[in-house]
Amino acid sequence: MANHGFPLSYLLAFILILSPSFLCRGTDEERKVYIVYMGSLPDGEYSPLSHHRSILQEVTGDSAVEKFLVRSYQRSFNGFAANLTSRQSQELSNMNRVVSVFPSMTLQLQTTRRALRMKVLVQVPKKWKGVCRGGQNFTCNRKIIGARYYTSGPKHNSARDDVGHGTHTASIASGINVKGVSFYGMAQGTARGGVPSARIAAYKVCTADGCNSANVLAAFDDAIADGVDIITISVGLDYPVVFFKDTLAIGAFHAMAKGILTSNSASNDGPSRGSVSSVAPWLLTVAASSIDRQIIDKVVLGNNKTLMGNAVNSFTLNRSKFPLAYGKDISGKCSEREARVCDLGCIDSSRVKGKIVLCDVGDAYPEVYSAGATGSILKSDVDINVSEVVPFPSSALSPHDYDMVISYVNATPNPQAVILKSEIIKDADAPVVVSFSSRGPNAIAPDILKPDLSGPGLEILAAYSPVASPSDSFDDKRRVKYNVMSGTSMSCPHAAGVAAYVKTFHPDWSPSAIKSALMTTAGAMDAKKNSDAEFAYGSGHINPVKAVSPGLVYEAFKGDYIKMLCSMGYNEVNLKIISGDNSSCPKGFGKASVKDLNYPSMAAEVSSAKPFTVQFNRIVTNVGHANSIYKAQVVTRSEGSIKVVPEVLSFKSLKEKQSFVVIVTGKSLPAKSMFSASLVWSDGTHTVRSPIVIYTN
Known part of the structure; x- marks a missing residue:
């Protein structure tokens, strides 16, 4: 987690490692930005921008199309963003070569100790094709070798991070070693990213209002062409959407086709x-779990009762006790109910000065702080156990x-309390998936388990922009x-850093091979400690050391994903446009399964309340020892039968492939329940574990 002397670009970090004729109808309608996705770039003589202008002119009936065109995607895939009416967007969606047309949406930031040392950085790799266009007050160096920004306006003319999120995530993935760092003395130690020798290219796509998906696609378009190796993007929607109306799925698909793995946050819902x-199955979807360090904050009442709460509070109060204020005692202009939840505009500064305010909600401290109170005691959500940085006790x-x-x-009669400075305690239950981390099952492709795995995501200390407030309060100076x-x-970015680490050892591995290595070597997690089990943590908790040598990998390439999309009923003509080749759905493939x-x-x-028999067909590639024999073992915590055919896989060479079948049978399952097990292949050295989940919805 490096201190670079200036903030990194806000949000979207890409890691480069050292690797060996119509009239103008509807002009009075409201216009908004739509993304027109047109798949892969065609081979041969083709000018994307000219084509985009031509079809835009056709639907608008206006030769001055530049006033409508927002962005043209033409480096790594085909498409554009434009200001259109709903009628115009519908006309475009009916055109040949157009896969999908959808509104540009606002994606949100997904936020509420590593041990890998590498050598110092040398020259920028020759494969890098990017540029440093960081704008005002931004300079690249041998660590940050590329920068672009896609935001506009007086306050958004630079790739500089004014929020802190981008600096923090990039630092986690590949910050260099820095000794003696802490947050006001808390969590003190040496900070370092997953791969300190990795380079960073930063692409700023967000403002304080969120992340425009047209900008996100533009960043993908550039990053793929610039020559990055790993993409980490910690943004997303609050809900899943179909693949080719999903900005991240589109960008990551074309990244995958160019050999680039994309790591994405599972979301915080x-x-x-x-x-x-x-x-999307070509994305690495990462859930958030706890680490063994927990930050707590104690409250001592006037009766000397001590209660343990959650906050990252760096302040020490200057006397033993302060008066407590609650409900009508803090407001003379709002109802009792509004006052008890400390509603915006309800707190009377004259009533709370020198007092600690009680609020019946867990996110009211910015209002209490702005009102000038001495401190606040909040009622946390029953499912949330997160310590956030606060601007006062x-x-x-x-x-x-x-x-x-x-x-x-x-x-x-005179209730009092004091809030102590936060302290660090050991969390013996870690890692446990945090309650805010989004759960499966997968609403778009129900037979693909998501999330894929979990990584550290609770109370993580990492580098931060020196121009941003450390808390959610704008008044925090x-x-x-x-x-x-x-x-x-x-x-x-923890998972992205591990992926980059694996790629340093295996520069020729495909994105799916790297992803498989991370998933099959992940540590098994305890379902008793994790609500929703595999729907919370996927394959388990990430293990960087074991991921380097997984033994066997499950690989899938562009053609495999196209076949999967065929089985989901995607239009074959559109799939050819997306793939950019002559991919077609095999005859009879409609009977196949995702x-x-x-x-x-x-x-x-x-289906619930019915007996089931499910068969999985898989192929593994040997990346361990040339001569090796793997034996299958099934570990289950549910009633049912699992058969593996064959039970032994014998390999004679590296990169040799072997196929097998897993057959799962069982009695009927109630609604919203699951049958859970694991298949483990082992040669005595390597352990290759895959979760098996049969469920009802």
């Missing part, structure tokens, strides 16, 4: 079932403990070089 938005208590404080206030953040935004994609995990949705 857990623990709701089916909330994971990163669902504040602590979020569990509902049970918060209710104890309210009882104390109601029973005491502190500036730091390192900050503590939580979210799948943080787990995503579950037969050569994926490192196995999942299938079945």
